[in-house]
Amino acid sequence: xxxxxxxxxxxxxxxxLITTTSCGGDDDPAPVVDRETITTAKLxxxxxxxxxxxxxxxxxxxxxxxxxxxxxPQMTLKAGVTYNATLTILNxxxxxxxxxxxxxxxxxVYYTSTPTSLMTVTVTDKDSQNRPLGLTSTILTGxxxxxxxxxxxxHQPGTKGSATAGETDVDATFNVVVQQ
Amino acid sequence: xxxxxxxxxxxxxxxxxxxxxxxxxxxxxxxxxAGAVQDCxxxxxxxxxxxxTRAVLPGATIYIPQLDRAAIADAYGNYHFxxxxxxxxxxxxxxxxxxxxSYSYRITTSSVRDLQLHSDAxxxxxxxxxxxxLLSESQATExxxxxxxxxxxxxxxxxxxxxxxxVSSFQTGPNVSKPVIHGMSGSRVLILNNGVRHEAQQWGDExxxxxxxxxxxxxxxxxGAAGVRYGSDAIAGTILVNPSPMPDxxxxxxxxxxxxxxxxxxxxxxxxLQGRLKxxxxxxxxxxxxxxxxxxxxxxxxLKNTGFEEQNLAATLGYNKENFGAExxxxxxxTKIGLLTSAHIGNTTDLLNAIDRGRPxxxxxxxxxxxxxxxxxxHQLLKLKxxxxxxDLGKLLFTYAFQQNIRDEYDKDxxxxxxxxxxxxxxxxxxTTELVWEHELPSAISGSMGVSTLWQDNTYEGRMFVPFYxxxxxxxxxxEKWRKDNVQLEAGLRYDFKxxxxxxxxxxxxxxxxxxxxxxxSGSAGALVDAGYHFTFGANISYASRAPxxxxxxxxxxxxxxxxxxxxxxxMVSEHAVNVSATINYxxxxxxxxxxxFFYNTISNFxxxxxxxxxxxxxxxxxxxxxxxxxxxxxxxxxxxxxxAFTDKLTLDTKASIVRAYNFEEDQYLPNIPADRINAxxxxxxxxxxxxxxxxxxxxxxGLAVARQNRSDEQTDPHxxxxxxxxxxxxxxxxxxxxxxxxxxxxxxGNNLLNTVYRDYQNRLRFFATETARMxxxxxxxxxxxxxxx
Numbered sequence: 018x019x020x021x022x023x024x025x026x027x028x029x030x031x032x033x034l035i036t037t038t039s040c041g042g043d044d045d046p047a048p049v050v051d052r053e054t055i056t057t058a059k060l061x062x063x064x065x066x067x068x069x070x071x072x073x074x075x076x077x078x079x080x081x082x083x084x085x086x087x088x089x090p091q092m093t094l095k096a097g098v099t100y101n102a103t104l105t106i107l108n109x110x111x112x113x114x115x116x117x118x119x120x121x122x123x124x125x126v127y128y129t130s131t132p133t134s135l136m137t138v139t140v141t142d143k144d145s146q147n148r149p150l151g152l153t154s155t156i157l158t159g160x161x162x163x164x165x166x167x168x169x170x171x172h173q174p175g176t177k178g179s180a181t182a183g184e185t186d187v188d189a190t191f192n193v194v195v196q197q
Numbered sequence: 198x199x200x201x202x203x204x205x206x207x208x209x210x211x212x213x214x215x216x217x218x219x220x221x222x223x224x225x226x227x228x229x230x231a232g233a234v235q236d237c238x239x240x241x242x243x244x245x246x247x248x249x250t251r252a253v254l255p256g257a258t259i260y261i262p263q264l265d266r267a268a269i270a271d272a273y274g275n276y277h278f279x280x281x282x283x284x285x286x287x288x289x290x291x292x293x294x295x296x297x298x299s300y301s302y303r304i305t306t307s308s309v310r311d312l313q314l315h316s317d318a319x320x321x322x323x324x325x326x327x328x329x330x331l332l333s334e335s336q337a338t339e340x341x342x343x344x345x346x347x348x349x350x351x352x353x354x355x356x357x358x359x360x361x362x363x364v365s366s367f368q369t370g371p372n373v374s375k376p377v378i379h380g381m382s383g384s385r386v387l388i389l390n391n392g393v394r395h396e397a398q399q400w401g402d403e404x405x406x407x408x409x410x411x412x413x414x415x416x417x418x419x420x421g422a423a424g425v426r427y428g429s430d431a432i433a434g435t436i437l438v439n440p441s442p443m444p445d446x447x448x449x450x451x452x453x454x455x456x457x458x459x460x461x462x463x464x465x466x467x468x469x470l471q472g473r474l475k476x477x478x479x480x481x482x483x484x485x486x487x488x489x490x491x492x493x494x495x496x497x498x499x500l501k502n503t504g505f506e507e508q509n510l511a512a513t514l515g516y517n518k519e520n521f522g523a524e525x526x527x528x529x530x531x532t533k534i535g536l537l538t539s540a541h542i543g544n545t546t547d548l549l550n551a552i553d554r555g556r557p558x559x560x561x562x563x564x565x566x567x568x569x570x571x572x573x574x575x576h577q578l579l580k581l582k583x584x585x586x587x588x589d590l591g592k593l594l595f596t597y598a599f600q601q602n603i604r605d606e607y608d609k610d611x612x613x614x615x616x617x618x619x620x621x622x623x624x625x626x627x628x629t630t631e632l633v634w635e636h637e638l639p640s641a642i643s644g645s646m647g648v649s650t651l652w653q654d655n656t657y658e659g660r661m662f663v664p665f666y667x668x669x670x671x672x673x674x675x676x677e678k679w680r681k682d683n684v685q686l687e688a689g690l691r692y693d694f695k696x697x698x699x700x701x702x703x704x705x706x707x708x709x710x711x712x713x714x715x716x717x718x719s720g721s722a723g724a725l726v727d728a729g730y731h732f733t734f735g736a737n738i739s740y741a742s743r744a745p746x747x748x749x750x751x752x753x754x755x756x757x758x759x760x761x762x763x764x765x766x767x768x769m770v771s772e773h774a775v776n777v778s779a780t781i782n783y784x785x786x787x788x789x790x791x792x793x794x795f796f797y798n799t800i801s802n803f804x805x806x807x808x809x810x811x812x813x814x815x816x817x818x819x820x821x822x823x824x825x826x827x828x829x830x831x832x833x834x835x836x837x838x839x840x841x842a843f844t845d846k847l848t849l850d851t852k853a854s855i856v857r858a859y860n861f862e863e864d865q866y867l868p869n870i871p872a873d874r875i876n877a878x879x880x881x882x883x884x885x886x887x888x889x890x891x892x893x894x895x896x897x898x899x900g901l902a903v904a905r906q907n908r909s910d911e912q913t914d915p916h917x918x919x920x921x922x923x924x925x926x927x928x929x930x931x932x933x934x935x936x937x938x939x940x941x942x943x944x945x946x947g948n949n950l951l952n953t954v955y956r957d958y959q960n961r962l963r964f965f966a967t968e969t970a971r972m973x974x975x976x977x978x979x980x981x982x983x984x985x986x987x
Contacts, residue, residue: 181550188543
């Protein structure tokens with residue numbers, strides 16, 4: 018029995034090895050699906066009246082986290098001018114603004130100017146409950162100077178209203194130069 | 198009548214003994230049949246006595262490992278072994294309520310040897326005090342079984358193991374708990390589930406072992422590098438999850454257990470049914486458990502979306518003849534675990550806001566609903582085992598096992614592209630084979646040698662965190678023990694070859710197929726000396742290596758919940774550990790018993806996640822960047838357990854653990870190292886109550902004190918300092934109610950009775966919420982014995 022069993026076990030061992038190493042398909046991992054990721058935050062500033070030129074700046078991270086870091090864009094504005102500002106959130110070239118507007122009650126854009134005297138941002142669009150959304154706004158520049166404008170899009174289901182609540186979808190900083 | 202009593206006590210044996218019962222039980226039926234094999238004619242006989250009272254101990258078991266034979270002391274305490282040859286024999290004597298003793302005799306003529314047992318107050322109360330007397334290895338080993346294990350019923354495997362000194366757990370909220378041994382976890386801790394190397398997605402901190410703790414009757418932890426027997430990787434230690442041995446007498450028995458937890462309103466039902474046929478040596482067992490829990494809560498608020506559910510099924514079929522046998526085992530584990538809603542965040546600013554807030558943004562009301570984000574994990578295991586004895590020298594074992602681990606992770610936000618599919622789907626298939634010859638040679642040498650293989654295929658769908666890989670590992674090992682008189686020497690060696698073929702998409706979405714080869718050597722040498730005067734000394738030096746895991750090589754993505762961006766390094770090499778340990782045990786004393794073990798583990802190229810000084814900038818802001826790095830590191834510390842019996846009813850048990858860990862290459866602390874802790878419990882035995890309607894009654898009160906991890910700084914914890922020290926009050930009580938012939942076991946365990954508000958350094962969700970509030974675990978257990986017509 019003993020003599021019989023040992024070769025039997027060896028065969029079993031070898032057999033299971035062969036079957037286990039030979040099974041399984043040879044598929045490649047599926048390409049990374051282009052999910053509705055945000056790659057770009059684009060600011061378009063149109064001056065009210067005929068006092069300056071329109072300015073467009075984009076904060077872009079096309080290759081997503083882990084690739085090249087986004088480049089901080091620069092905007093040059095004219096002092097003491099009111100601009101009509103539009104924020105466009107894009108997945109590469111596709112605007113996601115309509116989706117954000119559809120979920121306006123869960124989203125809000127917060128603008129922070131550093132120093133605060135650099136400019137004043139007033140949000141002009143509202144959600145269905147008359148709370149600010151922030152995709153459109155007016156920006157009144159102050160005196161000449163340099164600083165930054167931070168644009169933060171927050172996803173705040175049920176907690177809308179505070180800049181510290183919720184989850185950050187976009188956090189983009191623009192360098193700003195205000196000239197006379 | 199008496200026989201009936203003895204039998205019942207024998208059935209209880211596995212609860213009390215740690216090492217012997219498996220052998221002893223299976224050998225008992227052979228007494229008398231195997232006796233005539235060696236016709237040498239000598240007889241060893243005598244009485245088994247209580248050391249103090251000199252009372253005879255009917256029913257005590259005497260086992261001679263050299264002969265693989267056992268006898269039971271009769272009504273007068275007498276035992277006999279007939280037809281024994283000349284030689285040196287060890288007589289292992291065990292009896293309920295007494296510490297197991299071993300006596301070695303050189304037998305040249307028929308001899309009468311009276312064997313004395315020391316009563317063990319702890320064992321009388323059926324507590325499994327880790328009796329190091331039974332140590333079979335020189336490495337520090339801890340066992341959780343008997344009443345201590347019963348008191349953890351209802352907790353997950355990771356939480357149960359925290360009872361043992363040197364073992365802690367790494368948590369992700371209240372329901373995900375990963376065992377940590379001496380400061381290390383993940384793939385450095387090997388888990389053997391019913392003898393099979395558990396293969397799952399161990400790399401993730403939030404991936405708890407997919408094992409039903411309720412199916413185990415013994416949890417054993419071997420601390421320190423234990424790579425020789427079970428394969429490389431086990432740098433920190435090995436956890437053995439063992440079910441009770443299959444029934445060895447004809448009949449059907451069972452068990453029904455009900456467990457409730459006040460925190461989370463958890464309900465668990467577990468059932469066991471097992472039996473053995475009369476005509477055929479066939480035994481069988483079915484075990485199942487169902488768990489359902491809702492949101493846990495802290496003293497101040499509900500933890501939204503922290504419910505879970507779990508379903509388990511296991512079936513075993515065994516066929517055992519004297520010289521050969523086979524066993525088939527299948528188990529299925531499925532769980533769905535909700536993750537704290539407010540722990541899913543965006544960038545570093547969100548994390549800092551959460552820390553400032555001090556409590557989760559959304560708490561909500563208690564609910565059993567499990568919403569996004571959640572995990573859905575299933576694990577199945579099929580094991581086929583066969584053995585055949587090789588003459589008198591030992592036996593040959595062959596094991597084949599198939600495992601499939603499927604892990605689906607659902608993010609907080611529903612994907613618009615594919616709303617029902619998980620955002621991350623991982624599928625790991627593993628085939629393992631092992632051929633081992635366990636032997637006991639006449640020259641006082643025993644051990645095992647064998648070969649094993651492991652083949653693995655990992656695929657994913659959705660987000661990439663670990664790539665596709667297919668790996669094959671083949672290993673060969675031998676470990677031998679030489680035991681003479683009071684000394685045991687042991688040595689082992691193992692070699693593993695690992696090949697890994699990886700398929701991954703790079704950042705430009707093109708497929709890359711790198712291959713890796715690793716050669717890993719493991720070795721160990723140790724000595725165990727019984728110095729007399731109730732002292733045992735053990736020392737062990739072991740070497741183990743671990744090949745870097747696929748995630749350490751290729752991780753590339755954001756971990757929501759800690760706002761961390763993780764990056765692998767494909768140039769990493771295997772890590773190598775040299776572990777030195779020493780153990781001293783003071784045992785079988787009437788009052789003070791205990792043990793202390795020291796370890797010193799030097800790991801070259803230790804792999805860990807290091808926070809980067811430069812954050813990862815993305816469109817959604819900056820994330821703290823972590824990268825896998827290698828550095829020569831050192832882990833050292835000590836584990837202590839002491840018990841003091843004030844009277845035969847009142848005992849104080851104390852356990853303490855200390856771990857120190859440094860990257861000595863750069864003179865830095867390592868992150869996530871467990872803080873110093875001490876646990877003490879005062880137990881009082883009430884014994885029989887109410888005219889024998891209640892038995893085995895006890896009450897216990899104790900506490901756990903955990904220090905602050907002061908060996909942490911900006912480098913290990915850039916966002917939030919290590920939390921403050923804390924103390925938790927615990928209490929337990931239990932009894933066995935006898936309704937006619939039916940016993941009903943009742944017990945209750947309370948944890949955090951003072952509703953202490955605290956955070957634990959080893960909980961990944963400590964940034965978002967405090968730990969859970971007072972918890973009462975209530976258990977009702979019904980052992981079932983079906984009468985068979987005789």
